[in-house]
Amino acid sequence: MKFGVIVFPGSNCDHDCYHIAKHVMGHDTSYVWHKDASDLSGYDCIIVPGGFSYGDYLRPGAIAKYSPITEEIKKYANGGGLVIGICNGFQILIEAGLLPGVLMRNRSLKFICQDVYLKMENTDTPFSSEYSAGQVVKVPIAHHDGNYFADDATLKDLEANNQVVFRYATVKGETSDEANPNGSVSNIAGICNKNRNVLGMMPHPERCAEKVLGNKDGLGIFRSIVKHLTQS
């Protein structure tokens, strides 16, 4: 099983994702430099990590979209390959058109780093099968632009196809406004594409997947991926 972690200039969660795939999950993992745009078909899963690609200048993800590797990620995803975009990775996947909607500035207009609770909305994806439906998990967010928005038609589509994978919730699982850290429409924290092979999420599961950090709730994402790849 082989993971590829994309490195854009300004990526800064690349080491963290590499650490999880390689040292915590124990799988072969490589960094993929954005200028080395070659076929990704040798990988079983591509991780687009968080950070500030191109400094988030202009708009998060807006410049990374034009990097040579992004075309390869699109080809890989359209061919059915597993792609997970976390935080800035989610922003890039949206800008690249692999996921619908847009990520706007947080409604507080401030960067927010804190633990939030997520309710599992769809556990029938390659990224979430290790959780149970409705389960509430604690995962940190760290972003300035995580305020998810989509127009009504897109939202309807997302809901109809069960593409909302996680929503911000209270510890009891209520998807209330008070539990919404950034103003995301319908408390959306993460979505997948219709084919279920591309996931984008603002929270950072790689930051809560080890006992020494006091929280292993995020490990299920990576376990789900490995389970899916083992079975397929």
Place this chain on the structure above:
Amino acid sequence: MAEKIEITDEVIASHGLSKEEYENVLNILGRKPNMLELGIFSVMWSEHCSYKSSRAHLKGFPTEGPQVIQGPGENAGVVDIGDGLAVAFKMESHNHPSFIEPYQGAATGVGGIMRDVFTMGARPVANMNSLRLGNLDLPKHKYLLKGVVAGIAGYGNCMGVPTVGGEIYFDDCYNGNILVNAFTLGLVKSDKIFLGYASGIGNPVIYVGSKTGRDGIHGATMASEEFDEGSEEKRPTVQVGDPFTEKLLLEACLELMKTDYIVGIQDMGAAGLTSSSFEMASRAGTGIEMNLDNIPRREVGMTPYEIMLSESQERMLMVVRQGCEDKVKAIFDKWDLDCAVVGRVTDDGIMRLMEKGVAVAELPIEPLAEGAPVYHRPMERPAYLDEVNCLDISTLSLPDDMNAVLLDLLDSPNIGSRQWIYNQYDHMVRTDTVTLPGSDAAVIRIKGISKGIAMTVNCNSRYCYLDPYKGSQIAIAENARNLVCSGAKPLAVTDCLNFGNPEKPEIMWQFAEAVKGLSDACISFETPVVSGNVSLYNETKGEAIYPTPGVAMVGLIDDVERHCTQYFKSAGDQIVVLGKNLEDLGGSEYLKIEHGLVEGPPPALDLELEKAVQESCLEAIRAGIVKSAHDCAEGGLAVALAECCISGENMMGASIELDSSGIRRDALLFGESQSRIILTLEKEHIDKLEEIASEKGAPLEVIGEVGGEHLLIDDSISLDIKEIHSAWQSAIDQRIA
């Protein structure tokens, strides 16, 4: 051309050079300097770069120890942590720029300190900051706080370096002059440390990073003057940060450092190209011939004067082995960064700056870099000390309602929750942060080994105002205490000494006393000073700040799984105070808030007792019997207990009975006696703790038990923990809105 301007007395004065200093310039050169040369002398001999007022005193610091790999004098200090690894760290001020333009001032402060650390070959893994602002009721200071915090966040978050801890105080003495001190710690293999030496005659001098622009010219000189009404006109001397470029520079430099091409490397901080080139050549005893035509620049028409004095950010100067130029360039090309050979190392000890084939400056390096003036400025004990150190507690009325006092204190911006601040900092990136902000010390793990690093930054400047010597000792003691509360053994110190105008004998006296206090305490705790920074002239219209010797301390945890945090863990746990309650009200937050008094003497400090308490705490944590440990600081025992109740994820009450032994109620609850730690442990482990404490000579008292929904202290305090939490939680938020 600027170089053709005649050097008049006005020009000399506007460069911040005194008559005597200019005489010295003439002696060194044996001729009149040209404008460029004068500019170079001006920044190299500025207080900021030359430490001319402080240097004589700083010699007193203990700087050696078996753990020290690199002491003061380099870009950062380096301390051994075993397993072939070391930590490089330093703290630096960016006070003046942050007051003028808070976002960029603070952002570039963070950028600068990170460059100081990665220029040593260390990857920055943790940031902290120490902030002092004025009264939060003033709109200006709401604006400054928002800007400073956003600037720190904007830079550190983009770099992917977690901001894991810090401290902030608000006081009127900072109304005209705020303090922004930034700390970075990096991790490095102990045999792969890079230093700033321009060695090897004929080796190429290479410039990498951002292009040089006209920003920040004479920033170092600005940082060496008092403020007046016109200071805001100096906004153009504040640099603008580009954290994205610095992130690329970091990755490119670390990639290059895996090779053996580099001979020496130094960041271009204050005084930019001038100080980096002079310092590197001075350390190596060499000269440099630099071709200014090759310096990458942002705009056309820049003069040599502007190029040499620019403080554009995100730039590095390095000397590499001859013949490696192309291989070095390939790495910077990969990261889309400028990389230019701008000169050669020479053997004549001269800095020769060439423009279009003509030498535009020729300066002897040694006399300029090492021959900077050293002042033994006159000192005099300030008269105010007698007026303020006269507290007679018998004249203080005892408050009727201690509950109200406790809530007032928790609502003080000096005590309340700092969450509004640290939630804007990414404190988890790199996935090493074991103890998140909000406990006594930040703790990070080191991937691949079992050890952890703890770090903390602390200074109560009110104590330092009342007694600079004792206040400084307390700063060291409290940092060490915070570290042992996390389970770490203190290793070493970096400091950032913020004071007023050193030309005033009273300020110089404060400075000297503070340095003595820090030195004596560092010797006692065996924590040498390995790096640091001095920021003087922190005055506006003649009003100096409180003496603020900011101290950051780094400690080592052998087994990071055994780290400890401050908040209560389980109902039924026994609550113990290690140390002794005294009748100390001087300098306390209680005295300021409830009685409107800033009077001393500050709390007593007995270094032997302090060490006994700290050693007992550390040994008990290492023995695995401690569930929580919290230092008693501002607000005293009652505030510390309240923080234990509410700062964890699950809030928990406590029932406390204190042995008052004749101490006034307010002093017992809110006095700030030093050398006290609140521990919790299971009942069955009390005997073991008593055994450890008695062996070390530390007094202890079992004062109560964790549990319930209230904090109950004798018949003085009875509060619902939700009410306590809400007062504490909104202390900063509600004042900023």
